[in-house]
Amino acid sequence: MADLVRPDRLVVIDASSLQPGVVAVAPDQTVFETADGTRVNVSDRSMRGWLRRLAPANWSHGTMLGSHEAAVMASRVALLAAIIRDPKIEWITSLDSLYAAENKVVQYRAAEAAGIRVPKTLISADPDHLAAELGEPFILKPLGPGNFEADGSQHVVYVTEQRVNDIRDADLFAAPFLAQSLVHAHTHLRVVTVREEAWVAELDGRGLPVDWRSHIPAHSSFRAARWPTVAAEAGALAASLRLGMTCQDWMIDDDGPVFTDINPGGQWLFLPDEVAEPATRALAGWLTDR
Known part of the structure; x- marks a missing residue:
């Protein structure tokens, strides 16, 4: 984005790094300081922004509830929330829309309402x-975060095939999981949407595990592709959820496209330049009002 957005005029903050970007916050003003030292008062001019994250993924790891450290973190998040809700800042996706759309059940409700095919979900x-409704094998995916830290290492919960006997003794509501019918995909799609535009990259799914992310070479094997119907439906789904920017996962089986996931702050820079570059330019262009 360097040719569209001057890095020295950006303000990048989150709950762990409020300064030096935040100068002052009052009911009638929010003052930022850009990287080049320029002070910008939002009450004097409107700004545009993108909510990528509120804090680093492991920011609160190990913090005891009710502790002094937890109180400090909560106050930092409260200040960030006040900034986010300044009416003079226009977000490409609002905080409320972002949080609502991160829930997979909400995503599937919206997709079904739009007539988009989704896996049978329970x-x-x-x-x-689960087996009676979905057949065997079925898959389980986290309803909440798909990664966590334990013993000083990051762990990713990949989607895997399951049978009744595999989970007979598991407490499926200890950390609720979402179960789905197994889709025999021959192609995986990553769709990036920015406002009314959409770009599609495809991955040959033959020979890959159910969750292509667990196969490292797959991350660099996507290629730009044309799926006009998927692009249109992905854009319509993003609009229905009031998401100005999304990364979406779709699959193609013998019966056609299937929507599986939408991420309002997902990853796209690993995709081919034909997809990553125009999507980045569109996001940067909106942020700079061009």
């Missing part, structure tokens, strides 16, 4: 009920 603590 949340239940009864493995036999």
Whole structure:
């Protein structure tokens, strides 16, 4: 984005790094300082922004609830929330829309309402009920975060095939999981949307595990592709959820496209230049009002 957005005029903050970007916050003003030292008062001019994250992924790891450290973190998040809700700042995706759309059940409701095909989906603590409704094998995916830190290492919860006997003794509501019918995909799609535009990259799914992310070479094997119907439906789904920018995962099986996931702050720079560059330019262009 360097040719569209001057890095020295950006303000980049999160709950862990409020300064030096934040100078002052009052009911009638929010004052930022850009990287080049320029002070900008939002009450004097409107600004545009993108909510990529509120804090680093592991920012609160190990913090005891009710501790002094937890109180400090909560106050920093409260200040960030006040800044985010300044009416003079226009976000490409609002905080409320972002949080709502991160819930997979909300995503599937919106997709079904738009007539978009989705895998049969169910949340239940009864493995036999899951198998009866979804068939075997079915898949489980986290309803909440798909990664966590333990023993000083990062762990990713990949989507895997399951059978009743695999999870007979598991407490499926201890950390609720979302179960889905297995889609036999021959192609995976990553769709990037920015406002009314969409770009599609495809990955040959033959021979890959159910979750292509667990196969490292797959991350560099996408290629730009044309799927006009998927691009149009991805754009319509993003609009229905009031998301100005999204990264979406779709699959193609013998019956056609299937929507599987939408991320309002997902990753796209690993995709081919034909997809990554125009999407980045569109985001940067909106941020700079060009």
